[in-house]
Amino acid sequence: MSDLEKTEKGQELATGAELVVDCLIKQGVKYIFGIPGAKIDAVFDVLKDRGPELIVCRHEQNAAFMAAAIGRLTCKPGVCIVTSGPGASNLATGVVTANVENDPMVALVGAVPRADRLKRTHQSMDNAALFQPISKFSAEVVDPKNVPEVVTNAFRAAESTSAGASVVSFPQDVLVSKTTVNALGPLESPILGTASEDAIDRAVEAIKHAKMPVILAGMRANRFSVVSAVRALLRKISIPVVETFQAAGLIPRDLEENFYGRIGLFRNQPGDLVLEKRM
Secondary structure, eight states, X not given: OOSOOBOTTSOBOEEHHHHHXXXXXXXXOOEEEEOOOTTTHHHHHHHHHHOSEEEEOSXXXXXXXXXXXXXXXXXXXXXXXXXXXXXXXXXXXXXXHHHHTTOXXXXXXEEOOGGGXXXXXXXXXXXXXXXGGGSSEEEEOOSGGGHHHHHHHHHHHHHSSXXXXXXXXEEHHHHHOEESOOOOOOOOOOXXXXXXXXXXXHHHHHHXXXXXXXXXXXXXXXXXXXXXXXXXXXXTSOOOEEEOGGGTTOSOGGGGGGEEEEOSSSSXXXXXXXXXXXX
16 A cells, blocks of 8 residues: 555555555556546546556547447457546446447446435436436445445456456445455456367358358457467468448458458448348
8 A cells, every 4th residue: 555554453444545546556457548627636646656558548448439439449448537427427438339349348437425425416427327218237336335346347248258347336435435445456357268179160161061151250259269270270361251330350462362341230231232242
C-alpha cells in the first residue's frame, strides 16, 4: 500500500480506489482510457502515482471505443473509466457495441455516495441497472472490502466465452473508505480445446470433395489466432472467402484474390452471390 497505514493489529489498510488500481495492475492492464470527474477522481489520483498509463479522452464514448479496440487487438479486456451521471450514460453506445461485437472490455464508473442514493442528488442514478441489459456483467460495489471480488469477476466475465463488456459502478464514498482486504489477480478462464483428429479429418474430406467450398468468416474471425490459422490455410489451398463486417482485416493484400467481399448488409453484393450459388 502506498502509505502503509495499518490497523492496531498491524494489518495494512487500503482505500477502495487503491484496491481498484491494484486489481488493474494484477490483471496486467497497461492502458486505461477515460475522463475525470468528482465521483471517480479518487481512482485517477492513484493512477497518477502507480499507473497503468492513463489516456484522457475528449468524450466518454471515445474512451469506450478505445478500450474495446484494445480488447479486440489483444483478446484481453481494455479498460475505460468515467464519472457519474452523463459520464456513465455517454458510455452506453461503446458498451453495447463491445458487447455485441464480443470485444472484451471493463468500464469503471463513478456514482454518488451511498447515503445520497435515494435522494434527488445531482447525477444520482442506478448505474448497474442502466448497463445490465447491454453488458455481460453489471454490478455496483457497496462495500470497499468487495472491490477485489467484483473487479475480478468483471474481468473474468469480459474475457470468457463469448467475450463482451463488463461494467462496475463505485459510489464515491466506497473509493475513499479503507479496508484490510488485498487485491486479487486474474482467475483462470475456461480454455476451449482444439478439435479432435477425427473432426479435423472429416473437415479435410469435406473440403476435398466439395464442388465449391467457401469460407464464411464472421464474429471473432479477426482474432489473432484465427487470422493466423485462416491465412495459413489459404496459402496452402485456394478457397473463396466472404466476410461479415466483424471479420474485417482477416484477408491481407497478398491473398486478395481469395476475397469475395462482404455479406448481409447491402444484399446482392459479390459475397452474397457466392453464398447464394453455394447453397
